[in-house]
Amino acid sequence: MYCTRRLVSPRVSGMTSRAHIAMFSIAAHGHVNPSLEVIRELVARGHRVTYAIPPLFAEKVAETGAEVKPWHSTLPTPDDDPSAWGTTLLDNVEPFLNDAIQALPQLIDLYDGDEPDLVLHDITSYPARVLAHRWGVPAVSLSPNLVAWEGYEEEVAEPMWAEPKKTERGRAYYARFESWLRENGVALHPDDFAGRPDRSLVLIPKVLQPNADRVDERVYSFVGACQGDRFAQGAWERPAGAKKVVLVSLGSAFTRQPAFYRECVKAFGELPGWHTVLQIGKQVDPAELGEVPDSVEVRSWVPQLAILRQADLFVTHAGAGGSQEGLATGTPMIAVPQAVDQFGNADVLQGLGVARHLPTEEATAEALRAAALALVDDPEVARRLKEIQAGMAEEGGTRRAADLIEAELPAHRR
Numbered sequence: 585m586y587c588t589r590r591l592v593s594p595r596v597s598g599m600t601s602r603a604h605i606a607m608f609s610i611a612a613h614g615h616v617n618p619s620l621e622v623i624r625e626l627v628a629r630g631h632r633v634t635y636a637i638p639p640l641f642a643e644k645v646a647e648t649g650a651e652v653k654p655w656h657s658t659l660p661t662p663d664d665d666p667s668a669w670g671t672t673l674l675d676n677v678e679p680f681l682n683d684a685i686q687a688l689p690q691l692i693d694l695y696d697g698d699e700p701d702l703v704l705h706d707i708t709s710y711p712a713r714v715l716a717h718r719w720g721v722p723a724v725s726l727s728p729n730l731v732a733w734e735g736y737e738e739e740v741a742e743p744m745w746a747e748p749k750k751t752e753r754g755r756a757y758y759a760r761f762e763s764w765l766r767e768n769g770v771a772l773h774p775d776d777f778a779g780r781p782d783r784s785l786v787l788i789p790k791v792l793q794p795n796a797d798r799v800d801e802r803v804y805s806f807v808g809a810c811q812g813d814r815f816a817q818g819a820w821e822r823p824a825g826a827k828k829v830v831l832v833s834l835g836s837a838f839t840r841q842p843a844f845y846r847e848c849v850k851a852f853g854e855l856p857g858w859h860t861v862l863q864i865g866k867q868v869d870p871a872e873l874g875e876v877p878d879s880v881e882v883r884s885w886v887p888q889l890a891i892l893r894q895a896d897l898f899v900t901h902a903g904a905g906g907s908q909e910g911l912a913t914g915t916p917m918i919a920v921p922q923a924v925d926q927f928g929n930a931d932v933l934q935g936l937g938v939a940r941h942l943p944t945e946e947a948t949a950e951a952l953r954a955a956a957l958a959l960v961d962d963p964e965v966a967r968r969l970k971e972i973q974a975g976m977a978e979e980g981g982t983r984r985a986a987d988l989i990e991a992e993l994p995a996h997r998r
């Protein structure tokens with residue numbers, strides 16, 4: 585048994601000491617970006633923050649002032665074809681377990697003699713929770729997307745896993761997971777270990793959480809968007825004379841959609857006075873789009889938040905990050921989900937009355953144009969967005985997240 589909870593002294597009134605806080609994540613934009621402003625704030629408050637991350641994201645993390653602890657990952661990177669993740673549930677989850685098992689010895693070595701006072705971790709970082717247990721320190725999950733509610737297992741997880749658990753491969757996955765946990769002194773079932781943290785900060789607005797009224801707020805604290813100014817990502821200027829601006833982006837991973845981009849060019853490129861910013865990622869050659877009018881600006885990457893602050897419409901894959909950026913900037917959205925939680929997010933956004941959900945196969949030029957014109961001219965959509973913006977402002981964002989993290993520090997480190 586590795587857990588040896590440190591003895592802590594009572595808090596000394598009026599005193600705050602510098603703590604070592606260790607953050608752990610994977611090399612994925614949607615998992616790293618939401619944490620960056622929180623890390624920056626903790627560093628600004630005088631804490632020593634180390635951030636264990638594969639080298640691909642080392643520079644981005646270092647910009648926050650955190651000390652980078654690089655490690656080798658076996659997971660597909662954002663530059664890899666999304667097909668590297670496979671197509672089945674087991675295809676999707678096995679890489680995380682494989683990566684965790686090979687990463688743990690690396691991380692133990694990286695932190696040998698430099699154990700932190702508190703562990704922060706992305707929901708995908710299985711080694712982090714094991715390390716916190718070994719070190720006997722608190723662990724706080726930073727969730728960049730929806731979290732489990734009371735009844736989640738019965739309503740979602742059990743039906744989703746019913747068939748895979750009957751297969752030899754599924755049983756082997758669980759047996760390996762349980763064995764790894766036991767070897768490290770963790771007496772939890774894999775489902776509880778991966779999906780039921782002891783403490784979690786949810787880095788999305790509460791309005792994006794399904795069944796929010798059934799989320800245990802003793803465990804989960806919704807702090808909303810922690811976006812920062814993002815000036816370091818660059819600026820963008822709205823073209824003179826542009827009556828409407830639409831940003832089209834499918835995020836950083838599932839961007840190999842040239843046919844969809846061609847439909848977007850047809851949908852918005854012919855609208856008088858409209859300017860389109862089309863982010864196509866690194867997997868599509870601009871030549872695949874055919875002839876593109878001057879009103880369509882084609883980019884492999886854009887400073888998304890800078891554009892959304894000036895945009896009239898956002899065509900998005902409805903990832904958690906993009907969804908909350910659209911809400912925070914008060915931008916109507918057309919949600920064209922590509923994978924995982926994006927389908928649920930698209931439905932939530934539509935239910936909020938600020939978006940239209942269009943499946944990829946239905947996202948024709950005609951459908952996109954009709955949805956766009958309906959959204960940007962609807963005063964009720966604008967009213968709902970302002971209402972949601974006001975609610976998000978009350979959730980506290982980055983500063984509240986840092987306050988809650990500091991509250992989890994052992995008493996002698998506060």
